[in-house]
Amino acid sequence: xxxxTVDLGDRSYPIYIxxxxxxxxxxxxxxIRGKQVMIVTNSTIAPLYLDDLVSVLGDEYQVDTCILPDGxxxxxxxxxxxxxxxxxxxxHNRTTTVIALGGGVVGDMAGFAAATYQRGVPFIQxxxxxxxxxxxxxxxxxxxxxPLGKNMVGAFYQPQAVVIDTDSLKTLPARELSAGxxxxxxxxxxxxxxxxxxxxxxxGPLMSLEEEAITHAIYESCLAxxxxxxxDEKEGGIRAILNLGHTFGHAIETEMGYGQWLHGExxxxxxxxxxxxxxxLGNVSEQDVARSVTLLQKANLPILxxxxxxxxxxxxxxxxxxxxLDGSLRLVLLKALGDAYVTSxxxxxxxxxxxxxxxxxxxxxxx
Amino acid sequence: xxxxTVDLGDRSYPIYIxxxxxxxxxxxxxxIRGKQVMIVTNSTIAPLYLDDLVSVLGDEYQVDTCILPDGxxxxxxxxxxxxxxxxxxxxHNRTTTVIALGGGVVGDMAGFAAATYQRGVPFIQxxxxxxxxxxxxxxxxxxxxxPLGKNMVGAFYQPQAVVIDTDSLKTLPARELSAGxxxxxxxxxxxxxxxxxxxxxxxGPLMSLEEEAITHAIYESCLAxxxxxxxDEKEGGIRAILNLGHTFGHAIETEMGYGQWLHGExxxxxxxxxxxxxxxLGNVSEQDVARSVTLLQKANLPILxxxxxxxxxxxxxxxxxxxxLDGSLRLVLLKALGDAYVTSxxxxxxxxxxxxxxxxxxxxxxx
Numbered sequence: 191x192x193x194x195t196v197d198l199g200d201r202s203y204p205i206y207i208x209x210x211x212x213x214x215x216x217x218x219x220x221x222i223r224g225k226q227v228m229i230v231t232n233s234t235i236a237p238l239y240l241d242d243l244v245s246v247l248g249d250e251y252q253v254d255t256c257i258l259p260d261g262x263x264x265x266x267x268x269x270x271x272x273x274x275x276x277x278x279x280x281x282h283n284r285t286t287t288v289i290a291l292g293g294g295v296v297g298d299m300a301g302f303a304a305a306t307y308q309r310g311v312p313f314i315q316x317x318x319x320x321x322x323x324x325x326x327x328x329x330x331x332x333x334x335x336x337p338l339g340k341n342m343v344g345a346f347y348q349p350q351a352v353v354i355d356t357d358s359l360k361t362l363p364a365r366e367l368s369a370g371x372x373x374x375x376x377x378x379x380x381x382x383x384x385x386x387x388x389x390x391x392x393x394g395p396l397m398s399l400e401e402e403a404i405t406h407a408i409y410e411s412c413l414a415x416x417x418x419x420x421x422d423e424k425e426g427g428i429r430a431i432l433n434l435g436h437t438f439g440h441a442i443e444t445e446m447g448y449g450q451w452l453h454g455e456x457x458x459x460x461x462x463x464x465x466x467x468x469x470x471l472g473n474v475s476e477q478d479v480a481r482s483v484t485l486l487q488k489a490n491l492p493i494l495x496x497x498x499x500x501x502x503x504x505x506x507x508x509x510x511x512x513x514x515l516d517g518s519l520r521l522v523l524l525k526a527l528g529d530a531y532v533t534s535x536x537x538x539x540x541x542x543x544x545x546x547x548x549x550x551x552x553x554x555x556x557x
Numbered sequence: 558x559x560x561x562t563v564d565l566g567d568r569s570y571p572i573y574i575x576x577x578x579x580x581x582x583x584x585x586x587x588x589i590r591g592k593q594v595m596i597v598t599n600s601t602i603a604p605l606y607l608d609d610l611v612s613v614l615g616d617e618y619q620v621d622t623c624i625l626p627d628g629x630x631x632x633x634x635x636x637x638x639x640x641x642x643x644x645x646x647x648x649h650n651r652t653t654t655v656i657a658l659g660g661g662v663v664g665d666m667a668g669f670a671a672a673t674y675q676r677g678v679p680f681i682q683x684x685x686x687x688x689x690x691x692x693x694x695x696x697x698x699x700x701x702x703x704p705l706g707k708n709m710v711g712a713f714y715q716p717q718a719v720v721i722d723t724d725s726l727k728t729l730p731a732r733e734l735s736a737g738x739x740x741x742x743x744x745x746x747x748x749x750x751x752x753x754x755x756x757x758x759x760x761g762p763l764m765s766l767e768e769e770a771i772t773h774a775i776y777e778s779c780l781a782x783x784x785x786x787x788x789d790e791k792e793g794g795i796r797a798i799l800n801l802g803h804t805f806g807h808a809i810e811t812e813m814g815y816g817q818w819l820h821g822e823x824x825x826x827x828x829x830x831x832x833x834x835x836x837x838l839g840n841v842s843e844q845d846v847a848r849s850v851t852l853l854q855k856a857n858l859p860i861l862x863x864x865x866x867x868x869x870x871x872x873x874x875x876x877x878x879x880x881x882l883d884g885s886l887r888l889v890l891l892k893a894l895g896d897a898y899v900t901s902x903x904x905x906x907x908x909x910x911x912x913x914x915x916x917x918x919x920x921x922x923x924x
Contacts, residue, residue: 267634267638271634274703274709274710275703275705278703278705278706278709279705281876302673305712306669306673306700306710306711306712307709307710308709308710308711309698309700309708309711309712309713310712310713331676332676333673333676336641336642336645338642338645338646339645341675341676342641342645342674342675343641343673343674343675344673344675344676345672345673345676345677345712346676346677509648
């Protein structure tokens with residue numbers, strides 16, 4: 191097991207990464223403050239891991255469970271209210287601990303419920319997807335979607351601990367493993383060229399879930415994100431670089447309707463757009479673009495926007511994105527491979543050409 | 558105008574108190590960070606003060622408004638969602654500022670929306686009721702009710718500034734003025750015997766809204782609360798003394814159904830119960846009890862529980878209250894007049910006798 195501490199002063203917390211560690215009771219009991227626990231999970235994860243976790247916790251606690259429907263389309267205020275009602279119906283008080291057992295959707299909603307139940311109770315994350323292990327484990331972002339925009343409602347709220355059992359990746363569908371790999375690759379692109387090169391060398395073992403490789407990739411990803419977040423907890427500045435590919439990606443997700451493209455898939459296609467725009471600005475080489483595309487492809491990720499999505503659709507969707515400050519479009523781009531920055535300093539011609547070329551390529555690739 | 562700074566490190570903010578200060582544009586523009594403003598108010602306050610505030614802000618900002626139905630029964634997740642939708646429909650971004658114009662219900666809901674819209678945007682409070690001026694102005698509590706409990710969902714979130722225009726009390730119904738006075742009296746009881754004595758001497762001028770008296774009472778109340786909150790922002794310890802009368806009071810409000818008894822009315826009756834129990838423990842004199850009852854009566858407040866509310870109803874309702882920690886009932890009581898503490902050290906006989914005597918007195922006072 192490897193342990194990483196996310197350093198946020200009095201809100202610091204440990205991330206544990208290893209095989210089979212969901213059976214390690216001490217990791218949970220060290221983080222639980224009272225005598226009540228509410229495990230929030232979903233209908234896919236519950237049959238796989240819920241009984242395990244309940245018996246690990248044992249008789250010491252009042253353990254209740256809340257099983258949500260599975261899917262991004264349920265990441266709504268209505269589902270959030272379901273969690274709150276479950277807490278109230280089981281008479282959970284201010285010292286209860288919420289455990290999120292599942293992927294990013296479960297973690298975001300359970301975290302938002304923990305952040306706002308009685309104005310905040312402790313919570314523990316047990317992320318079961320690669321995406322949530324490398325993304326939601328660090329940063330304290332919680333929340334739900336609104337029909338008018340993704341993640342528009344939520345709070346910054348830190349967990350007491352994160353328990354990442356790499357065994358849970360063995361039951362993860364291949365498409366979701368790839369989606370998580372998009373974020374892993376992103377960390378290399380934004381802040382660590384040598385990790386990017388390591389990924390190029392190890393993408394085979396990673397995709398076949400070799401234990402040592404996957405633990406290393408998760409550890410390095412969490413470490414990269416923790417370093418950025420420690421500098422900027424509330425996303426005022428540098429933290430925005432974590433959104434490489436996300437502004438384009440959110441536009442794709444919103445346009446397609448939640449749940450059609452996985453978040454990581456949209457981020458992958460968005461990342462290619464961002465790297466391509468960085469090349470048009472003269473920041474990175476054609477070879478850097480090719481390396482990025484190749485690595486994403488080896489992770490079985492889309493590298494083009496959805497067929498039929500127009501430039502106008504991108505622009506309309508991007509204007510409601512949170513990275514838009516007072517009307518001027520700011521994007522995360524690369525200064526170099528392994529070094530991202532946030533800028534609104536690019537020409538609209540380059541921006542349009544980047545989108546148009548990708549849209550044309552997507553159209554040409556139609557079956 | 559008097560100014561008080563609530564000292565919370567990098568979340569410190571000013572409270573301005575004075576006659577007509579809602580016309581002072583600088584108080585607002587100093588606290589607004591971006592170019593967008595959403596004023597949240599209700600259908601009672603909007604005809605009185607909304608146009609004023611919109612024109613004070615002027616053309617410099619994109620000003621949108623969200624008018625909620627008036628009443629505690631609308632302090633729900635559904636109304637909260639109305640505010641979020643208004644923000645999204647008018648395309649407000651992360652730099653928008655939410656202004657809460659109204660009483661505690663508007664402030665709590667607008668504050669919770671501000672705390673959670675895009676994971677938190679700035680907000681300004683313009684409290685128009687005495688209760689919200691002396692209670693919600695300090696402490697950062699925001700939230701909504703749930704059918705299973707009051708204020709069960711919310712966040713701690715500090716405003717950028719609070720603008721208290723004492724003129725708005727002139728349009729406040731007499732019953733609501735009294736309800737606010739219950740909280741003013743509470744500050745004397747819990748931490749300032751000399752302020753309590755000042756209130757005894759000035760209750761006449763206060764009830765007739767004499768400018769100097771009311772400004773002083775609001776200032777002293779906010780100051781008292783700010784001192785307590787500065788020691789304990791997240792309500793882990795001493796802050797609980799602010800809840801004198803509230804555990805009993807919440808039981809009354811919940812039992813009667815939201816909106817039947819005003820919050821301050823329930824707190825007044827609850828305060829008498831708490832002072833009475835403090836006397837049974839030998840902490841305060843019979844005269845202290847009489848002084849408390851007399852002052853609350855002069856403020857036209859109820860001093861007995863609702864007729865027909867049983868001891869069992871109190872106990873059942875109090876067990877879901879947030880002050881209940883892991884099953885043992887903790888109450889805010891007085892060590893002396895002007896000195897409150899939190900304790901679970903009282904006999905169940907004294908507790909029952911306190912409730913039974915009050916219930917009998919309420920029954921005997923039936924018309």
